[in-house]
Amino acid sequence: MEIRPVTDDLAVAPQIQPEDAQALAERGFLAVICNRPDGEEPGQPDVASIRAGVEAAGLHFHHLPVSGGAFPQAAIDAFREVRRGTPGKVLAYCRTGTRSITLETLANPRGLSVEERLENARAAGYDLSGLTDRLNAQ
Template identity: 45%
Template sequence: MTNPKPLSDRLSVTPQIDPAAMQALADAGYRAIISNRPDGEEPGQPDWATIERAARDAGMEACHIPVAPGALTDDKVAEFGDALHQLPAPIVGFCRTGMRAASLWALSNPDEQSPETLIATAAEAGYDLSALRHRLAKA
């Protein structure tokens, strides 16, 4: 099973989720997923329709906010922040490695934490967001 890393009480992040692991995530108590992978990003990647169906079959809500690597626009950050507030928690966010999901969480800053706290929290989960320090300071 996927091993989500917690960033907050509401959100954990992980690399790509196998649709076959969705029931195990639901059994572990997760109530929703947010996918940040565009369809077709790499060969063999499950498409959004398959992931969404697996999540719903497992009794979870599902949200797709596709973000190309390096394209963390303000609109996508706001959309991610809205999803964090609207979906039932706990939530698993994922992309190819989990980095985009962690970055979107930090940039949306749902708990209004300092850039240092956001970067340290992500580092504890295995994600280096130090390159976002300047942008996080403006958020």
């Protein structure tokens, strides 16, 4: 399982498996956010199996799917609400981690500057410089 730390209380990852949940709990995560819709690609574990594994490990699970490169305001707001409402470490995942880091960057739950958000993404291995205009317009 590849986990990319973004901040002290957030990491992003590519697709996880239900059996990864216990290791996440042992690493101090309190919640998991899935940003993938079910059935996005063959062989992808369904959301119900991930939820079951995560909840069995004592973690909270949130399904906030986005697809097609679209980041509707409702998804951004929901991501922000989960991040602000979780008093500890959160793991957000999708196919590659890009949607999850993009949602974090757009939601800005910690009130960081545009530069800080882009640098956090860069440090985690994601180039979100294409969002600069959208971020500056927020």
